[in-house]
Amino acid sequence: MKKVMIGNHAVSWGALRSRVEVISAYPITPQTQIVEALSDMVADGSLPAQYIKVESEHSAMAACIGGSIAGTRTFTATSAQGLALMHEMLHWAAGGRLPVVMANVNRAMAPGWTIWTDQNDSLSQRDTGWIQLYCETNQEVFDTTIQSFKLAETVNLPVMLVLDAFYLSHTSEPVDVTEQEDVDRFLPKREAAFKMDTSDPRAFGALVRPDAYTEMRWQQQEAMLEARDVFRRVEDDWEAITGRRYGAVETYRTEDADLLLVTSGTITSTARHVVDERRAAGEKVGLIKVKMFRPFPTDELRELLGGVDRVAVLDRNISPGHGGIFAEEIRAALYDVPPEDRPNLFGYILGLGGRDVTPAVIDDIIDNTRSTARPEREDLWVGVEL
Amino acid sequence: MSQTIIKQHIPQDELLASGHLACPGCAAPIAMNLVLKALGPETMVVLPACCWSIIAGPWPQSSLQVPLFHTAFETGAAVASGIKAGLVSRGDTKTTVISWAGDGGTFDIGLQALSGAAERNEDFIYFCYDNEAYMNTGIQRSSATPWGAWTTTTPTSDPEHQPKKDIMAIMAAHRIPYAATASVAYPVDLVEKVKKARTIRGTRFIHILAPCPPGWKTQNDETIDLARMAVERRVFPLMEVENGGSWRFTVDHPGGSVEEYIRRQARFKHLTDRQVEIIQDQVDARWEILSNRVKYGT
Numbered sequence: 080m081k082k083v084m085i086g087n088h089a090v091s092w093g094a095l096r097s098r099v100e101v102i103s104a105y106p107i108t109p110q111t112q113i114v115e116a117l118s119d120m121v122a123d124g125s126l127p128a129q130y131i132k133v134e135s136e137h138s139a140m141a142a143c144i145g146g147s148i149a150g151t152r153t154f155t156a157t158s159a160q161g162l163a164l165m166h167e168m169l170h171w172a173a174g175g176r177l178p179v180v181m182a183n184v185n186r187a188m189a190p191g192w193t194i195w196t197d198q199n200d201s202l203s204q205r206d207t208g209w210i211q212l213y214c215e216t217n218q219e220v221f222d223t224t225i226q227s228f229k230l231a232e233t234v235n236l237p238v239m240l241v242l243d244a245f246y247l248s249h250t251s252e253p254v255d256v257t258e259q260e261d262v263d264r265f266l267p268k269r270e271a272a273f274k275m276d277t278s279d280p281r282a283f284g285a286l287v288r289p290d291a292y293t294e295m296r297w298q299q300q301e302a303m304l305e306a307r308d309v310f311r312r313v314e315d316d317w318e319a320i321t322g323r324r325y326g327a328v329e330t331y332r333t334e335d336a337d338l339l340l341v342t343s344g345t346i347t348s349t350a351r352h353v354v355d356e357r358r359a360a361g362e363k364v365g366l367i368k369v370k371m372f373r374p375f376p377t378d379e380l381r382e383l384l385g386g387v388d389r390v391a392v393l394d395r396n397i398s399p400g401h402g403g404i405f406a407e408e409i410r411a412a413l414y415d416v417p418p419e420d421r422p423n424l425f426g427y428i429l430g431l432g433g434r435d436v437t438p439a440v441i442d443d444i445i446d447n448t449r450s451t452a453r454p455e456r457e458d459l460w461v462g463v464e465l
Numbered sequence: 466m467s468q469t470i471i472k473q474h475i476p477q478d479e480l481l482a483s484g485h486l487a488c489p490g491c492a493a494p495i496a497m498n499l500v501l502k503a504l505g506p507e508t509m510v511v512l513p514a515c516c517w518s519i520i521a522g523p524w525p526q527s528s529l530q531v532p533l534f535h536t537a538f539e540t541g542a543a544v545a546s547g548i549k550a551g552l553v554s555r556g557d558t559k560t561t562v563i564s565w566a567g568d569g570g571t572f573d574i575g576l577q578a579l580s581g582a583a584e585r586n587e588d589f590i591y592f593c594y595d596n597e598a599y600m601n602t603g604i605q606r607s608s609a610t611p612w613g614a615w616t617t618t619t620p621t622s623d624p625e626h627q628p629k630k631d632i633m634a635i636m637a638a639h640r641i642p643y644a645a646t647a648s649v650a651y652p653v654d655l656v657e658k659v660k661k662a663r664t665i666r667g668t669r670f671i672h673i674l675a676p677c678p679p680g681w682k683t684q685n686d687e688t689i690d691l692a693r694m695a696v697e698r699r700v701f702p703l704m705e706v707e708n709g710g711s712w713r714f715t716v717d718h719p720g721g722s723v724e725e726y727i728r729r730q731a732r733f734k735h736l737t738d739r740q741v742e743i744i745q746d747q748v749d750a751r752w753e754i755l756s757n758r759v760k761y762g763t
Contacts, residue, residue, distance in 0.1 A: 100551065100554040100555070101547060101550045101551050101554055103543075103546075103547060103550075127554075128554065129550035129553055129554045131546050131547065131550055131585070131587075132585065133543060133546070133581055134577060134578070134580065134581030134584075135577060135578075135581070137540070137543070137578070138540070138542075138543035138546075138577075138578045138581055139543075141536065141537070141540035141543035141544045141547065141578065142543045142544065142546045142547035142550070143547060144536070144540075144544055144547060145511070145534070145543070145544040145545065145546060145547020145548040145549075145550070145551065146547040146548070146550050146551040146554075147547075147551070148547075148548065148551075149547070149548045149549075149550075149551025149552050149555070150551060150555065151550075151551040151554050151555060153547070153551070167537055168537060168540065171536065171537055275509050275532040275534060275548060276532060277506060277507050277508070277509065277531065277532060277560060280506075280527075280529070280530055280531050280532045280533070281527070281532060281533070282521060282522070282524070282526075282527035282529065282532075282533040282534075282535065283532075283533065283534050283535060284534060284535035284536065285518075285521065285522065285523055285524040285525075285526075285527065285533075285535050286518065286519065286522075286523040286524060286535075287523065287524045288523060288524075291524065
């Protein structure tokens, strides 16, 4: 069934098709339409879920954690300040090995007040132990929502799927809504590996002494690393049903390229267009889209970027005092590439607080990357006017 | 109260093991033991940070023989909401979910989540065992600390300025179906209230005064005496309020001077006789307010 829908509703439809059992949410722009649509679905009976309309995002995540330890499939959605307020409980969900799924609509952090997109909200949660998947289109948003539950429930870790404010959340695109019976085949009812059960009473999350804490974190890390392979299998299964797959990393016209753009989110779509134009003009330009940020696809990126002459990483985020976050992570990944194969890497900061990244901006980046011997600094800010 | 009557009212089976880690003389495990006797094994416990995070025992042990979820300080009511929703979504409507929090997790950091859950009338019982300060972190004042008390953040040169927050009035204002105060010195009254709460749907709130020998600077064997004296002298009256409007006392409160109750606790030893009189005046004034609530329903 094809429907034209905004990105936010693609999330709602994904949650509906996943038969979520407990929803707990608090409104925040630009996420709110996700949980509004779910309210309608629950109210009209099409989604027989328990919906807890909490008084804060902190409680939204806490209630999802409760629903998850009771053994059910739980979901919430948020943005920016709401995600930041949840921070403590993001650690609790991950450390508790609870497969909560959350959609985060990327919105820049205040102050100054803003509702427009950038990635600093989700990337600030990098070390909480959540799997992070960044989406480019509404179809990908729908598919990734459903895949997220399968991935989360296989490795017992929470998953955050991420979409850009307005460029996806409020923009309509056609979405092929997979039929319920097909989704049911892909994603059966959750069978929790452990849960609150009066016939088998256990304590969860108790005090852990130094002799065991490290082992718990090690197991969490092993599960995170396993998620790379599990995601491949999840995509195999989804592709068998729908014919669609995205990859933790996607390559676009990278063959024989001497300059690669690296993007995430909706900037990718603009970059595809620019790459097509440059290729038509005979330039060897390609594109790498990073969908999976945690666990980081280190091996794929080493393989794809090693030996390439020049790489331009487009970061819609900034780690103040360091640089663009994708660029820094990729630099670290490339340290183990032999020095002669290490690309000349340019890290661009752009599009913050929702500023438009047009084809002309990406053209300038390609030209600058080609014409500059070495980047002057790790963070190359695009279009700053003071 | 004769032994026979207590046996009739209080189940023999215990769901709290003897190996718990409470301090000697602590009222908190006594309260938990009585509550679980009243609720039985079809119970799940949510435990936000408090003394009981330690009392329950470190991983991989648990002193409770019911499922227990340790959670962050301010999330008792929210996690309980989620667990209940999860159970209901899978068709389990009979398991009782409780949140078990200290005064810090209830009066202070957990109040927002508690208010939200109570306003939504979430179907669980919220217990606050109140030892009148942040005892687990080493006796810092909370908004449940009484006027004049010493704590490590209210030194004797500048003791607690504020009277104890009226948490019962706050909960009653949410018009939840049932709220009550209870005492470890009145086990039959406590168990009866828990049993009654168990039969009611919606948010139920039970506030239990829990004397703390290290924090109150009292002897280990004084806990029950002090808990009883707090009730008798009207410092901590035992009450019920249904649907926010119907208040009643559940035991006799003969009244009398609070001086002995105060003087037996070294956390008040710096107080002058005049300051003890001020506490007496506060207790008398509050008693009048509570009596009016009973009489007029507000």
